[in-house]
Amino acid sequence: MVSSNAVLRLSIDHQSPLARYRQLLEQFKILFRDKHLGEGDKLPSSRELAAMLGISRSTTIKVYDILLSEGFLVSQPKKGLYVAHMASLLPGELVHNKASIKAQSQPDSVASIELNSGIDVSAFPNKAWAASMRRSWLNPDIGVIQGAYHDGLPKLQEYLAEYLANVRGLDCDAEQIIITSGNRDALSILSHALLSDHPETGRVWLENPCFPAMSRFFHWLGRDLKPLAVDQEGAQTPLADLSEANKVHLALITPNRQYPLGVAMSSLRRQSWLSLLAQANKARVEQNSVKDAGLWVIEDDYDNEFYYQGRLGVPLMNLDESRRTFLLGSFSKVMFRGLRLGYIVSPKEHVKRIKESQRQLGPSASLPMQSALLDFMEYGHFNAHLRRMRRLYRDKRDYLDAQIEAYLGAYCDWQKPNGGMHTLVYIKDKWIQKYLSISLQKTSYLDVALMESLLKQTVLVSALSPYYFDKSFDKSFDKNNVKQGFVLGFTEPSKEDIEIVLTHVRQVFENLLAD
Template sequence: MTLVAVFASIGRTGLLKNSQIEFNFAGQVTMKHALASLTFHLEGEAGPYYQQLIDQVKAGIRLQRLNPGDKLPSSRQLSVSLGVSRSTVARAYDSLLAEGFLVSEAKRGLFVATSAQYLLNVAQAPRRDQPMERPPILTCDSGADTATFPARDWAASMRRSWLNPDLKVLEGAYSDGFPPLKDAIADYLYRVRGVSCTADQVFVTSGNRDALGVLQHALDAGLAANAHWLLENPSYTPMRALLSNRASGLGSLKVDAEGARLPPRSESPQVAIITPNRQYPLGISMSPARRQAWLQAVQEAPSLWLIEDDYDNEFIYQGRMGVPLMQADTRDRCFLVGSFSKVLFRGLRLGFVVVPPGEIDRFRASQQALGASASLPIQPVLADFMRHGRFDRHLNRMRRHYRMKRDQLLALLTDHLTPWLDWQAPHGGMHIRVMLKPDWLAARASARWDHQIADALADNNLRLDVLSDHYATPEIGEQGFLLGFSNPPEATMSRVVRALADWFERQPG
């Protein structure tokens, strides 16, 4: 029989332009078939290619352009014709085989299953016991772009690290972290961030929340007992929620153009959590004068402790990375908190704390008392990944990748939102802070307009990170949004920006 496949333009691959290809397949087919005609059209912004192929084969079955017993082209033929990898076509075929829409016959190929139409009808029939699926929520997330993660390199590290596993890992030892990983982190911090520390000062955690929990326990049990804790305003909202239950209350450090301001000097213990190299959510770097003022305060204050959150500082696109304050601290009052989730992938849930030499025993006791929450079996994998240079190569690659995506988002903002929003190109990080223009706000009644805009767009399955939510008191501070560029594809960024522009254009005046 003859199966004619008409291939239209393929979007970004652009290998075939409205060409028609005819496939002739030898072999006997037990049923009589009419000529089958099916069109594949792959669009670069319409989702993964393999999913597009799956959807189009199912559409061909539904429209009876593919009938039971019709033979499909081989994965090699179809991949060459479409200009995509063979594994893409094979993945689509494997899924259709698993769902029962196709059947495979030895030495003959793939055919449409006799039950394909029935399966399609069953799949499309509404079920009373299941809610209707909602379309995916669109958002400009500032997480890692996992589509570019070097899975093969990671798999190689997994194989190597578990060929002859450390028995103490299997026994759940190493409560403060896998020793080779602690060594690798200390080496990385020295080479890249300029921090001189020993592996004993490094404690592996399950991320920032775990790190803050152990730090609270350790400081409350030590010299900072009954301390007044201070957090930047604005700040990362989950951190404020985590610390809000402190008996002594949670104070605020106002952030201006130079970074977090110093608190009034106090004879009582104080613990300040600051982000000097890249403040979240404002994205500014602390000025040299303000950095020196904080370091001087640590030297002179009777009991001031600093927790330095090294948030997404691996990604710098202009200039050099700032050296953490901890490196210049001579009183051993600074703790450095870092995370791998932003750098590699969110599900990794591994981070670290670098503690002053005099606090090693106290911090270790607190971590053991609370119970280590960082996954130990994955730590040898990360250690191997770092030891073989793959971590450094991945960071270098992602810096270039994220800079390109930052520039894409900046171009979209310039093209569509200039009349209503202000922003600056960030020198680093994974998001852009956009603010409602003061004259636009001044022409309207006082309100949290960024919240109103976000609520309006949420009805269209679009979620925005509202800037005013990050302030301790909503009436203080700027109004606007945090638009991440690291995770979403350009198509998603474009839809979010255009949705914002559409909302503004519909407003009177």
């Protein structure tokens, strides 16, 4: 039984632009501050509170989880939730400002709202995954216990070879698949295998713009970074002589859906890359160059499980007769980030050296998790989950598209993506020019100024301009080539959060660009 009538003061304004969970969270903290709820008071269950307020149970669960994590509530097994001692002593100022202060010091705070291209955890089949984890450990493979499979669980490699053939049209055998703990692990292995013997002559080419963590990663490795310009046909080929006898070039590209621009590489551009690979390999053979000289390509096949219209292009690796292209894949977008499993598909000629590099660096992909994932796949849960998430994410993509039209149509241009997990919006040039004419701020990028203003309201959006190389990486850097806008993920947030974020974005646009 609830020990206080104070919860009757709670209410939800369905017309408010503020997300329902944030309304409820703020009201609870006011009740704590004003001592209407005190130490030891029992709260209604999440189901009872949801029924009382006429909202979904997921909203009340989220609020209770936040209050538990912040120390306002304590949970007593088989009894329920109770107000903790500190809540009744909460200063009034802290109630109103706690969320914004925490978000500024910790941008990934639970108090913030973000349009992220992560997974929708509320739709994950937890029971099926728990059953797979249990079954996989009831009678485990002795090689899993002994850590014998350095390059991955053999049965999982076999399943993946079949999966990639059916879903991506990739012709490969199980022996070509090396299981990794994600993209960073995969890039470490490939960099070690292809570049470690050439510390002075190895060069890395990255798309411009690209995921900022990629440029930081290769910079941390001490590699010479060069940009690949991206246009409407995809990543352009390197502007360099790739036939030099002692030079090793490694290009990381995303042909099927360039990140973050979302451009699919055209057939003509694909052919340009394939021709360049063939020419560079031919020159290497004719010149009797060092074994790694010429061009290598890493094809990152990120989030290509999610396509909503049309068909995906065949992987570049399938078409590369020079056999110098590697395919990367990850399960973090389909399953969950914490799984930390991915894979490299290597040409047969290079499998041995890739596996040797993995052994030297040390295997980091969890074998028990590989066993659970295999069980999840063999019981049909993986494919069923993927089908469900495609439907869910397509619906969220369409909802975001409608909200962009309603809230940002006057300020931005965009196209609804055919696949993936984010939508890219570009700020219209007239607003960029107006901002430059009236701004007294240090930054010259409107999207960054908007992002910083939103952060003060604990709203996190990803500005596009920071994805571009700056002068430290690109000597030919030209600010005029940098596009401004936002990378808006639609897969992780709720529809409620999508609307509230875009409401804030429009308000900040209006404030910054006011005459």
